Amino acid sequence: MRFDNKVTVITGAGSGIGRATAVELGKQGAKVVLVGRTKEKLEETAALLEGNGDVFPADVTSESDVENLASYVKETYGHLDILINNAGGSAQGKILNLSSSEWDYVQDINLKSVFLVSKMLGNVMADRQRSENDRAIVNVSSLSGHKAGAHIPHYSAAKAAVMNFTRALAFELAPYKIRVNSVSPGFVETPLTEDGLQNERFKSSIERNTALQRVGKPEEIAKVIAFAASTDASYMTGTDLLVDGGWLIV
Template identity: 40%
Template sequence: MKLKNKTAIVTGAGSGNGRAIALKFFSEGANVVIADLNEEGAQETLRLAGAESNGLVIKMDVTKRDEVQRMIDETVRTFGTIDILVNNAGIVGFTPFLELGDKEWDQVHDVNLKGPFLCSQIAAKEMINAGNGGRIINITSVEAHVIVSSSGKCQPHYNSSKGGLNLLTKAIAIELAQYGITANNIAPGVVETPFTASGLSNPEAKRWVLDRLPVGRIGKPDDIANAALFLASDDSSYMTGSTVFVDGGWTAI
């Protein structure tokens, strides 16, 4: 029960890594806000947590400041405080660089970079007012550090959005340290989620990935959730501005 009496917000918790993180936090005693545009998926996450779990589903868009503020206000009204924020919501696009349009570029950056900025800023203000410190955990990607073209196409807008989030985490870690708030990244490699399902359904693409994984298997959402639990708990109190790679050794070769 490492998170007993703690309140956590997990964005994009209606499926995949976000769902696994939310369920892990529930199992460790936390109150969990399941925030997602997909309300049906978020309700399913809450159902999977079990009737004894203390959760709240909020349908919201991380790119809209007023909706983020509403999420924070509802969390405080329901649970009294915010101790942990996991910025997990994200999208990807596969349009090649020379064909990439403004709309897709803006959409990917709005969700992957502006969203965590808004959520972190508004949550941090509440954490500071409460005076109990806090944890901010951003889900970046190995693609914040290396170019991975597992789809056969580069993803410049995804790379730049996750690279920006990597440095945003470092910046807010420095600024918020004085308030006892830490900020760290988790950089997943290839993980079996709805996010990657279409690509991994192609046997050639899956083999291409497996050939580049020293551990010999594709990641599971629980692999990411275990890292999130570590960063959310007191076990990581001496870490801030860091990145935990959960990538099966992808970036080691």
């Protein structure tokens, strides 16, 4: 199997794209450490993995929590092969009315978390030389990082920064034979978009403005993340894969 016995950490693994990615990698043999703030949701994901899921509740915006996660991975598994930085979140807000706390929350969950987890778990990955290009980090950015979304300036800024951070990290980790790429989903059915999709007018607008004329599914994004994490992408690093159903070409 493509990820047979590969030790993998996925943040935001309790639902949506994170859960779908855990299932995708798990069914291909990965040993998946499921990270998120809600233990119950992580356990629901673990139940889908047929024994390949290991639950580790943590707040990835907390330096001490991420330190504990890195220590756990090293002590339990001895090494790390794949890291998926998927945790994120958004909120509505216009720039002229946006509070500092609202800005900080969105930056922390979408950008600071990627920095903390990449730094501390990147050290675990770099600590052991493996076969050439068989280790990878995949950061989940967003279509909003390519094109600013209405009333989500803090989210758009954070996701654009994730893509540039990915490039910088790819350069720094290349000597360790660790590849780093990002994946930018378009509009996908997740708990984050659930409320909006219940509004038929809003859903129809999304479909009209997408070349494929439909909303994406978490499993579709998970397959692209799996590709970027696999040795099928062994000569790809420092790039972003846009998976938006053709939103930007309409």
